[in-house]
Amino acid sequence: MYRFLLTPRWWGINVFVLLAIPFCIFMGSWQLSRFEDRVQGHQSADAQASANEKEAARPLAELLPVDKATFGKQVTATGRYDRQLLVPDRELDDRKGYYVLTLLRTDGGKALPVVRGWLPGSPDPAKAPAAPRGEITVTGALQASETPGDNGVSARSGLPAGQTAAISAASLVNLVPYDVYDAWVTLDTADSGMTAVPVSAPADTGLDLKAFQNLGYTGEWFVFAGFVVFMWFRLLRREVEFQRDAELGLVQEAEEPVTVDAGSK
Structure with missing residues (x-):
């Protein structure tokens, strides 16, 4: 009943599914890591801001150029x-x-x-x-x-x-x-x-719109992975039902087209 899985059509479907699921999981994990980096950066920025308030002021020339270490x-x-x-x-x-x-x-x-x-x-x-x-x-x-x-x-x-x-x-x-x-x-x-x-937060360290966009993209990629699995099982189920109905004679084969010889009337 499952011989249809070896047909070229299903080979293409299976290859697509096997490639799509890891890709979606990878992209979702990457977006999640970006969100976690921003959360960690936000926490580090808060801790650094508190530490900066207790430090003695230093001459301007010693802190230039401005980077994440000297910011604030x-x-x-x-x-x-x-x-x-x-x-x-x-x-x-x-x-x-x-x-x-x-x-x-x-x-x-x-x-x-x-x-x-x-x-x-x-x-x-x-x-x-x-x-x-x-x-x-x-x-x-x-x-x-x-x-x-x-x-x-x-x-x-x-x-x-x-x-x-x-x-x-x-x-x-x-x-x-x-x-x-x-x-x-x-x-x-x-x-x-x-x-x-x-004092403002350094760039790319706050829980701003970009951070929550990363979190939203994380959910979207994982949903895509689940959708691919869902659609594969749905197609498989439909194909199995079709094969079962064909074995029981419940599916009528399409009539062969009638060809007319132009020379005979």
Whole structure:
């Protein structure tokens, strides 16, 4: 009854099933590992953030370039505040507002973007406190340059003068006539009645939409594997039932087509 499994049609079905199931399981396991990596990265980032708060601040030059090991560490830099910009569309405690960003000109001539605090509402230069004058030493958490359109960072263009969508050297270098560090600092204590901006998580370490997409893809691949098995058994059952009905004479064979000789009438 099961001789049909040796037919070319069923050989093709069986080969497909034998290849599809391991592939689906492999892809599901890979997506699951990606989700677990993000969970572990999130836990490591939280632990590192707690450790960074207890560490003494170090000079900026010792922590550059910014990577996962130096992200969020306490840093100090000395210089004079220069141009001030506002960063719109930034939420804090579920309230909309904006960052007050001021460029700190260091002794080397390059500027370090410093987020001095957060204010609620729409960006308003009149409400943003002026930066302190003279030489000043700032202390805060080191952050990596932002990427527009990633991790909630706005990708808007055509902003009014005095505003920038992303805190990154690539964006700021077009707004000032001097070089900018490929990093920025958020002050531990905000200036002049503003709210301090908390340290953000390093890229690809948070339980964000991408992490839960990985978890969703994991379920999809395992469901696909189960669906392939289900469809194989369903086809097998239908074929067995057809063979059984044929043996009992319950299936009528298709009538042979009648050919007409064009020469005979």
